[in-house]
Amino acid sequence: MAIAKFNVRVSVQDDERATGCKVLIVLLRDPEAVRLWSKLYTEFPGHTPMSQYPEAHFVKSANAADQFPEDTGVEVAVAGRSNAGKSSAINVIVNRRQFARTSKTPGRTQLVNFFALRDGQRLVDLPGYGFARVAEKTRRHWGDLLTDYFRVRRSLKGLLLIVDIRRQLTDYDRQMIEFAEDVDLPIHVILTKADKLKRGQAAKALLEVQKELGDRASVQLFSALKRLGEQEARQVLERFLAA
Numbered sequence: 001m002a003i004a005k006f007n008v009r010v011s012v013q014d015d016e017r018a019t020g021c022k023v024l025i026v027l028l029r030d031p032e033a034v035r036l037w038s039k040l041y042t043e044f045p046g047h048t049p050m051s052q053y054p055e056a057h058f059v060k061s062a063n064a065a066d067q068f069p070e071d072t073g074v075e076v077a078v079a080g081r082s083n084a085g086k087s088s089a090i091n092v093i094v095n096r097r098q099f100a101r102t103s104k105t106p107g108r109t110q111l112v113n114f115f116a117l118r119d120g121q122r123l124v125d126l127p128g129y130g131f132a133r134v135a136e137k138t139r140r141h142w143g144d145l146l147t148d149y150f151r152v153r154r155s156l157k158g159l160l161l162i163v164d165i166r167r168q169l170t171d172y173d174r175q176m177i178e179f180a181e182d183v184d185l186p187i188h189v190i191l192t193k194a195d196k197l198k199r200g201q202a203a204k205a206l207l208e209v210q211k212e213l214g215d216r217a218s219v220q221l222f223s224a225l226k227r228l229g230e231q232e233a234r235q236v237l238e239r240f241l242a243a
Helices: 031-043 086-094 136-152 171-182 199-216 230-241
Strands: 008-013 023-028 057-062 074-080 112-118 121-125 156-164 187-192 218-221
Touching: 074 086, 074 230, 086 121, 086 156, 086 187, 086 230, 136 171, 156 171, 156 230, 171 187, 171 199, 187 199, 187 230, 199 218, 218 230
Parallel strands: 074 121, 074 156, 156 187, 187 218
Antiparallel strands: 008 023, 057 112, 112 121
8 A cells, every 4th residue: 555755743742641641743744644644543543532622712700690701602501510520521522631620629610611612602611519518608609600691691502411420310400400491401411420330330320310301301421531422422512502
């Protein structure tokens, strides 16, 4: 098989990806080489594909409705109980390391965080809920903030609900589903940390959540560690963004 020759410059460096391995970074100058390398890097087994959102960036945080950015374009909200793995799920779906800050301390996401994925398309990281150590005043403020967000955002087109598969749906999750239903939002439930259960246990949990929700929401298994369900979650995100 003939091998095309390209004008390339090659260097090797450490890249702290989730796999923890060293990767070869190839700096390509030829457009055709860029196309072929992108295809190879995306499809070759064992490699983490490049982000589908290369222009994604943080926009702003809001602690009140009057701090929300202009209500234009399309946005998809991501919600979940504290310590359900929301930030890790966002990072895998967007395929950007530390895009949403992860923390070992539950309840660190306390503002409504807006991220631009593309021009006119946003991902919104909502405050984690259900953290017992939060003061009652703060908890009431979060409730008011979430209520305002769902009621006023006309650009909101879908909700990704992050649920720890080991806990399944909690009353907080059910309340979030009601928020979304009140404004006729499509809902997709992502059961995170599926790698923590045996395959049969994970399948049983999936069926139980699907049975409870029926046609109110779609449901999938997900593992940020194993990148299980990454493509399915991203496809749902894209469908919501295209609404």
